[in-house]
Amino acid sequence: MSTTLFADANSDYNKARYVICGVPFDGTSSFRLGSRLAPQEMRVSSYNFETYSNFFDIDLTDVQIHDAGDLEVAVTIDETLELISVHAEKYVRDGKIPIMLGGEHSLTFPFVNACKTKYPDIGFVVLDAHMDMREEYGGEKNSHACISRHIIEDVTNKYASVGIRSGNREEYEYVRENNIKVFSAEDVISKGIKSVIEDIQKDIRGPIYLSVDMDAVDPAYAPALGTPEPYGITPRDVREVILCLAPQIVGFDLVEIAPEYDSGGTALLGAKLVRDFLAASARSQ
Ligand code: MN
Ligand code: MN
Numbered sequence: 001m002s003t004t005l006f007a008d009a010n011s012d013y014n015k016a017r018y019v020i021c022g023v024p025f026d027g028t029s030s031f032r033l034g035s036r037l038a039p040q041e042m043r044v045s046s047y048n049f050e051t052y053s054n055f056f057d058i059d060l061t062d063v064q065i066h067d068a069g070d071l072e073v074a075v076t077i078d079e080t081l082e083l084i085s086v087h088a089e090k091y092v093r094d095g096k097i098p099i100m101l102g103g104e105h106s107l108t109f110p111f112v113n114a115c116k117t118k119y120p121d122i123g124f125v126v127l128d129a130h131m132d133m134r135e136e137y138g139g140e141k142n143s144h145a146c147i148s149r150h151i152i153e154d155v156t157n158k159y160a161s162v163g164i165r166s167g168n169r170e171e172y173e174y175v176r177e178n179n180i181k182v183f184s185a186e187d188v189i190s191k192g193i194k195s196v197i198e199d200i201q202k203d204i205r206g207p208i209y210l211s212v213d214m215d216a217v218d219p220a221y222a223p224a225l226g227t228p229e230p231y232g233i234t235p236r237d238v239r240e241v242i243l244c245l246a247p248q249i250v251g252f253d254l255v256e257i258a259p260e261y262d263s264g265g266t267a268l269l270g271a272k273l274v275r276d277f278l279a280a281s282a283r284s285q
Helices: 035-048 077-093 105-118 144-154 169-177 185-191 193-203 235-248 265-283
Strands: 018-023 065-070 097-102 123-127 159-164 181-184 208-213 249-255
Touching: 018 035, 018 077, 018 265, 035 065, 035 097, 035 249, 035 265, 077 097, 077 105, 097 105, 097 265, 105 144, 105 208, 105 249, 123 144, 123 235, 144 159, 159 185, 159 193, 159 235, 181 185, 181 193, 185 193, 193 235, 208 235, 235 249, 235 265, 249 265
Parallel strands: 018 065, 018 097, 097 249, 123 159, 123 208, 159 181, 208 249
Antiparallel strands: none
């Protein structure tokens, strides 16, 4: 099977600063399946755009980007996490900035963990509609509904989430009791995204892993999602987070698009945000 490579990912692995990889896995998705198809849809959509971004004043043909294709996945999430952690660790060890295209949100864990080995003071910033603070979901600890809890407990407590508007009572209590930095979508509306970002940067001054769960974005802009949640943030809010945090970002992912649920707009936005991350990061070098 021939894989379309992400547009402008023309560098070989050794020369690359950025390594894109897809992880076509959606085994623990709780509502709609299909995020396994998102890496390829985003790659195809990436050819819609000019190589030059006037907003960032960067031409992506001048940036060293490698697309490693889709990583091998297994039937179960546990085996899949084991398989992909080998690649995540290699990319980070080789001095690359990994860009993981999911797939579901649980796939974030091995990539953050890999960054932690190189950057012990790593911070984790996540854009999401959902808390993802459950200890387990449907008997599965490595469910996409638990990823934030896992990262706080096992990787780093330098944590902030933005766009939150969904969780059960226990998740909200856990966040309150442990003083975890959670900015709701309403906070973004009332304070403005810039002030939210400044607040995050007061706490997290060092390296950051940025995880974009696409459902942070309002389903009016991004309807093709595993678990869509109304009253979200806008694509411009996400771009602003990417722009402001880019100088600190050492790992990036974009997850949870289920491309079958629209006519291509959500994957297109996903591809654009990946390109914006590449441009913002390259400009900050
Ligand atoms: Mn999530
Ligand atoms: Mn979510």
